[in-house]
Each structure stands twice: as structure tokens, then as C-alpha cells.
Amino acid sequence: MLRMRTPTRFLGSADRDAALELCARHPAENVFVAARILEAAPFGGGTLIGYEEDGRLEGLCWSNANVVPVETDSVSRQAIGDRLRRSRGGRAASLLGPADQVLDLWDRVQPGWGRPRALRGVQPHLVTTTPPSRLGVTLDERVRRGRADEVDLILPAAAHMFTAEIGYPPYRGSSRSYRALIAAMVERGHTYVVVENNEVIFKADVGSVGLGCAQIQGVWLAPWLRGQGLGTPAMAAVVERVLVDIAPTVTLYVNDYNTAARAMYARIGMHQTSTFATVLL
Structure with missing residues (x-):
């Protein structure tokens, strides 16, 4: 046969x-x-x-x-x-x-x-090639790339974001492997932070880079600072820096039910080009 x-x-x-x-x-x-x-x-x-x-x-x-x-x-x-x-x-x-x-x-x-544990079937996929400053958006000048000596400061913020987004913590017991992932991201210059009083209060990562595009992920603002209008200038500064430092096109995707985040991304000039979905297993 x-x-x-x-x-x-x-x-x-x-x-x-x-x-x-x-x-x-x-x-x-x-x-x-x-x-x-x-x-x-x-x-x-x-x-x-x-x-x-x-x-x-x-x-x-x-x-x-x-x-x-x-x-x-x-x-x-x-x-x-x-x-x-x-x-x-x-x-x-x-x-x-x-x-x-x-x-x-x-x-x-x-x-x-x-x-599945969760099925997120409508996640707007957003893109921009325009620096937010050209649109008159104020930038948070405190935003900068994270440093190698700040990995242990970044780790709690990253773990908090992961747990809130995915529904379970990124590690149980030793944080060694997860810390190594964060350290590698920082070493590449792909983590942007605001640090105040020796604490990370905002962070965003560039998780993927290729073909002239950079995809932002892991956006996090300290819970006690939310609702005060701080996220927009911080995120605008990240997009501005990524367009200069890494790639001429910035992308990300967001859950459709996160109306506050969607409004923020619209304010900094990001527009929807397609729809993503995520199935969490």
C-alpha cells in the first residue's frame, strides 16, 4: 500500500x-x-x-x-x-x-x-508608528529601561501582573527560573520601568521583536496608583522610547473588556488592525 x-x-x-x-x-x-x-x-x-x-x-x-x-x-x-x-x-x-x-x-x-481555563475570543490588536508626543500626549519622563541591578525590584511587579492576567502565579517555591527570564529581558533592554523610593510602580516589556515590529506585553501599574491618570503618560513614554530604541512599529493586544486600557491606548495613538484570541489551558 x-x-x-x-x-x-x-x-x-x-x-x-x-x-x-x-x-x-x-x-x-x-x-x-x-x-x-x-x-x-x-x-x-x-x-x-x-x-x-x-x-x-x-x-x-x-x-x-x-x-x-x-x-x-x-x-x-x-x-x-x-x-x-x-x-x-x-x-x-x-x-x-x-x-x-x-x-x-x-x-x-x-x-x-x-x-480551557479561559477563552478570550475578542482581543483588539493595536498598532502605531506615530510617537505619542507628535499627538500632543504628555510623556512621563521617569520612564526608562530597567537595569540589571533592579531585577529583584522588577520581579514582584512582573509576578503580580502575570497572576492577575493569567490566573495563577508564574512560579511556586523558588523564583530562580522566573527571575532568570526577567533578567534576560532586562539585559536585552526590553523592560521599561518607573522606580520610586526603591520600588517599581510601573513596568512594560517588549516581548517580541522582528520584521520591524515590537510587541509590548506585561503592562503593569501599581494598584494603589490606578485611576489617577498616570498610566497614559507612562505608556506613551514607553511607546515613544520603543519606536526610537527598538522598532518603527509598536503593537500589542488587549482584552476587549478592559475598557480603561483600550481608552488609554486610543489616547496615545494606537489603532486596531485586527482581532486576536487567547485560549488559556
């Missing part, structure tokens, strides 16, 4: 350029995966699933702690979903990315992966 050749396969370093070319179709939407590809040493080991038609890469999916589809259609998602069910067994922490792709992919893998 002849075996049918599957249209999906795990990609390797020889596929790097083709994978980045696919991400570049919508660079702001696909920056998470583009950044992982650019950061990686030769990425074997079943991390990146590709879907091919006539020998050409037409869709892919990052498959690690996060599962992130890139430029997939219903046909490629069916094939990728079959591969995910066989190879991952529901071991991912989340699915995230463009809503149409994520929600359809989730429908295909969900029967074998169980019920």
Missing part, C-alpha cells in the same frame, strides 16, 4: 527564510513567531510545524508552551490540528494569535485537549 505524503512537517534551520517570509505577510500580527525564529538557534525538535502546497510553505504553527498559528486557512489548520493532536497531547499553556485562526484551530484540537 502506498503511503500518502502528509502536507505538514516539522521545520528546521533550512526553512528559516521561508518561515520568516510567511510571517512577513502580516508582520505586526506575526511578530511573536518571527521573533522566536530570529532568536532561535537551529530550531528542530518539533517546535515549528509547516504546511506545504506544491512544495511551498503556505502556513505554519509555532508549537511550544504557546501554540501560535501563522497565515493558516481552514485546510492547513485541519492538517496542523491533526499534527498537534498527535505530537503535543494538550501540553501547551495557551493558544494565541489572530482570532479566526486560533478559534478554528482550537475547535479542531479541543476534543483531545480538554476544557
Whole structure:
């Protein structure tokens, strides 16, 4: 009996350029995966699933702690979903990315992966290329890049943000591994903070950089300072700095029910270009 050749396969370093070319179709939407590809040493080991038609890469999916589809259609998602069910067994922490792709992919893998902890189906994806100062937005001049000697100050703020957003703490017991992640972010110059009285009161991270885009994540303001109009100038300063320091396009995505954050992002010039979704497992 002849075996049918599957249209999906795990990609390797020889596929790097083709994978980045696919991400570049919508660079702001696909920056998470583009950044992982650019950061990686030769990425074997079943991390990146590709879907091919006539020998050409037409869709892919990052498959690690996060599962992130890139430029997939219903046909490629069916094939990728079959591969995910066989190879991952529901071991991912989340699915995230463009809503149409994520929600359809989730429908295909969900029967074998169980019920999600949360499904956030409408997350506006926002983009700007304009420094907020050009729009007349006041910048918080205290915002700066975090320093290596401030990692232990940043850690509580990062853990508080993670727990509030995801629903469980980023570590139990030793903070060593989580601290190392924060330290690496700081070392790259990708964490911006406001520090007062030896305490971090605001922070934001650049989690992904690639293809001329920088994706901001982990935005946090100390709870006792919220509702005082401090978030807008701080976030405006972060966007301003990232546009100068890191990439000419800044992106992020936000939960639709977070009306205060959405209004703040609108004030600093960010506009919606698409809709994301996240499935937390």
C-alpha cells in the first residue's frame, strides 16, 4: 500500500527564510513567531510545524508552551490540528494569535485537549508608528529601561501582573527560573520601568521583536496608583522610547473588556488592525 505524503512537517534551520517570509505577510500580527525564529538557534525538535502546497510553505504553527498559528486557512489548520493532536497531547499553556485562526484551530484540537481555563475570543490588536508626543500626549519622563541591578525590584511587579492576567502565579517555591527570564529581558533592554523610593510602580516589556515590529506585553501599574491618570503618560513614554530604541512599529493586544486600557491606548495613538484570541489551558 502506498503511503500518502502528509502536507505538514516539522521545520528546521533550512526553512528559516521561508518561515520568516510567511510571517512577513502580516508582520505586526506575526511578530511573536518571527521573533522566536530570529532568536532561535537551529530550531528542530518539533517546535515549528509547516504546511506545504506544491512544495511551498503556505502556513505554519509555532508549537511550544504557546501554540501560535501563522497565515493558516481552514485546510492547513485541519492538517496542523491533526499534527498537534498527535505530537503535543494538550501540553501547551495557551493558544494565541489572530482570532479566526486560533478559534478554528482550537475547535479542531479541543476534543483531545480538554476544557480551557479561559477563552478570550475578542482581543483588539493595536498598532502605531506615530510617537505619542507628535499627538500632543504628555510623556512621563521617569520612564526608562530597567537595569540589571533592579531585577529583584522588577520581579514582584512582573509576578503580580502575570497572576492577575493569567490566573495563577508564574512560579511556586523558588523564583530562580522566573527571575532568570526577567533578567534576560532586562539585559536585552526590553523592560521599561518607573522606580520610586526603591520600588517599581510601573513596568512594560517588549516581548517580541522582528520584521520591524515590537510587541509590548506585561503592562503593569501599581494598584494603589490606578485611576489617577498616570498610566497614559507612562505608556506613551514607553511607546515613544520603543519606536526610537527598538522598532518603527509598536503593537500589542488587549482584552476587549478592559475598557480603561483600550481608552488609554486610543489616547496615545494606537489603532486596531485586527482581532486576536487567547485560549488559556
